[in-house]
Amino acid sequence: MIEKIIEIKDKIGFHARTSSLFAKKASTFQAEIFIEFNDKKGNGKSTLSLMTLGVKSQDVIKICANGTDEIEALESLEELIKNNFKS
């Protein structure tokens, strides 16, 4: 398993649209993806789960990936966040 800590730069954070984009991207990988934030753990492939975390702009989250394509998954999700969810 690998993990990475990253800051959300998007103006609003994990709201409906960004959660959905993240979950969609995460779902393209075989690896399990989890987000840790404020002692809560969310399923990275679930829009609902991501929304319930309440991640706001400038918040720092931890992304964990576990599976054969975990490196690619983490890189690609990191890029998505860095590009403010514009793929």
Place this chain on the structure above:
Amino acid sequence: MGPAFILKENTSLKIIKSKISSINSEIKHLKNALLIAQAKTLDIREKMIDSLSNEEIKIYDAHLEILKDPELEEKTINFIKSNSCNADFAVHKVTAEYTKILNGLGDPYISARADDIIMLSRMLILILQKKEENKIILNIPSIIVADSITTNQLSSIDKNFILGIVTSHGGPTDHVAILSKALGIPSLVGLDNMISKIKDGSLLVIDSKKAQLILNPSTFYLKKINLIILKEKQESSIQLKESHNNATTKSGTSIEINANIGSLNDIKKAKSFGADGIGLFRTELCFLDSEKFPDENMHYSIYESILKEFPKVKHTIRLLDFGSDKPLSYLNNTKEENPALGSRALRLGFKYYDNLLKPQIRALLRLSNLFNIHILCPMIASEEDWIQIKERIIFEFNQLNNEEIKIDHLPRIGIMVEIPNVAFRPEYYVKNADFFSFGTNDLAQFLMAADRTNDSVSNYLSQSKESILILIKNFTELAHREGKEVGVCGELASDEKCLAYFLNIKINSLSMPPSLIPKIKNEIRNTI
């Protein structure tokens, strides 16, 4: 205006926890219900696709996504397993948990999604209990009055029977509010207690302009309202019907009537008001809220999302015209005494070339493979200015092709004629640029030495009309000899008194705010 139709509370749901014989068959029921709900949502989406824009159709995509959410399914299955209970009870409990958390975040956008979950949960429970939602049947066109109404309920009613919607709950970011707006249905949401005073069948008036609901209006008020409605209806129906045709005078002179835009909303209006194309896209308006220099992909995605609303027409896109009058956090520009005469538009663009102009030019070139893009260069003051920008665009074009991002052909590149030094001497430019657009607002302020943002001198501007018309005429004659098109995109373009003159000198196009197009087209058709 219309009679109230009080929407009754829906079929009340009885969700009782009961022991079940087989966990596996309950899980099967759940999976099946999720698939049925997805199919129903897809069905509604198809039904609405013609009346909504891409943005609004996304509401249904969001519903689908919730229904396909892996965690929702997993949690519900786990609930069934650990409680050995019925699937509808599990759905109820799990979705209630989600909505509680989402509402607790205190974010209006997220709360609106919580409402979606409540609606979808209801849908799933009804499917599991083999029940149907009460059908809303309107016999006469009515104003729907309800505590709240879901997007699915709204989608199930014949739109021709909905005169308006008023609800006691909800806010402007609700999906229902967004949908009704998109469908052109007047709506007032979040009226609270007022709703309880309305009786079924009583007459209501929604005044959208004032955002007011009038209960039991007086006869005098009704007469007044009726006259206004009638007049507006007549005018707008005639305008809309005709505005989608070309504007041709009685003697057969045609002229393109284009729209000035700066946003997604503007281009939607341009399309619905019958513009022939986009005559001026003020790109800087897309980035006023931006916190950093927009990069190439940002330019690309914003323009793409706007242009695809009205794809098959000519798009004249002006390069960024920022100046020191628009304070931008990422531009470290010093305050200038006269921003209109200062470091703005391409002057600023070249100062920050790599961060400002280059990404925009590259994005526009890439988009030219998909759309009929014409690049319009603002604030050209001299031959030197023109050579510099044209060479840069050609350079970026070659660069992209070297990077194997194949650009089919170089788009047409034109000049915004707004500085007198160019307007007076068309000879050089008509040979070297592909098209011209007169920006009469800036041209007027430069000709009259009167700041157009300064109220105490702006009365001078209108007095430049004669001179500007002469400049346009001379320029157009020479441009036409070279086979180049000339348009007008400032305020003069929608000045009815100038129309005959423009037609006479065979101006190729006029560009104006979308809402003025039907009137101007109508005027042209009535010209000999």
